[in-house]
Amino acid sequence: MVLAAGCAAGCTAGRAAGPRAGLPRPALKPAAAAKPAAPAAQNVPESLSPEGIPTLLTIPALGIKAPVVVTGTDPDGVPETPPFDRPDEVGWYGRTASPGSDGASVIWGHLDTPKQTAVFLYLRDLRPGAEIRVDRDDDTEATFAVERVDTYPDDSFPSDVVYDDPGYPALRLVTCGGAFDRKKRAYLSTVVVFARLTASGPSVH
Numbered sequence: 172m173v174l175a176a177g178c179a180a181g182c183t184a185g186r187a188a189g190p191r192a193g194l195p196r197p198a199l200k201p202a203a204a205a206k207p208a209a210p211a212a213q214n215v216p217e218s219l220s221p222e223g224i225p226t227l228l229t230i231p232a233l234g235i236k237a238p239v240v241v242t243g244t245d246p247d248g249v250p251e252t253p254p255f256d257r258p259d260e261v262g263w264y265g266r267t268a269s270p271g272s273d274g275a276s277v278i279w280g281h282l283d284t285p286k287q288t289a290v291f292l293y294l295r296d297l298r299p300g301a302e303i304r305v306d307r308d309d310d311t312e313a314t315f316a317v318e319r320v321d322t323y324p325d326d327s328f329p330s331d332v333v334y335d336d337p338g339y340p341a342l343r344l345v346t347c348g349g350a351f352d353r354k355k356r357a358y359l360s361t362v363v364v365f366a367r368l369t370a371s372g373p374s375v376h
Contacts, residue, residue, distance in 0.1 A: 216314075216371045218340045219271035223307035225263045228278060232301045237280065237290050239305070241265045252279055258289035261344075267334065270305040271313025271371050274336040278305075279345040282358070291346035295320060295362045303342060303366050312374040315342045315366035322348045322360050333363055340368035 225239040242251040242262035253262040261280035268274030281289035303315040323329060333343050342364075349360025 221272040223309040227306040229304040255284040314370040342366040
């Protein structure tokens with residue numbers, strides 16, 4: 172698997188003048204209280220087909236409803252991110268699992284662009300238990316719950332932790348983070364949201 176962090180993959184635009192200025196901060200909805208665990212056989216959602224292509228990412232706590240495009244790698248083998256001129260889109264790295272199928276699915280989006288803020292501006296504010304939904308082109312929907320949110324310096328990005336199959340259907344959301352180096356015009360860290368499948372079935376949207 173290629174080594175890649177969200178920032179190394181192209182989120183190096185530099186901040187627009189004050190990327191957080193003038194933007195209303197979303198009201199984060201508290202995660203619902205954890206329910207007692209059901210017996211394992213009853214508490215494991217059915218994984219979805221690996222053939223489904225994600226089309227829409229919804230994160231209610233952040234007010235995100237973002238179209239999903241498929242991304243690949245550039246000639247150097249570095250994963251591509253969505254184009255800067257479409258800051259409200261996210262990209263599913265097509266070499267990873269389809270969301271809801273067995274394995275780790277990776278979706279990334281920009282924090283900001285040279286001209287404006289972008290879809291994952293507040294991604295680091297997600298809390299454990301927050302819901303993430305992914306609609307797919309086979310009329311199915313995968314629902315995930317956030318397990319944790321970590322920030323990694325780009326020189327120690329844990330590719331194995333992000334990309335390797337954890338043994339269940341998982342989702343990783345990736346964006347830039349940490350300090351911004353004005354000389355390099357790049358963020359120095361990467362934010363990764365780790366989430367686990369909690370429900371699957373026909374799309375309701």
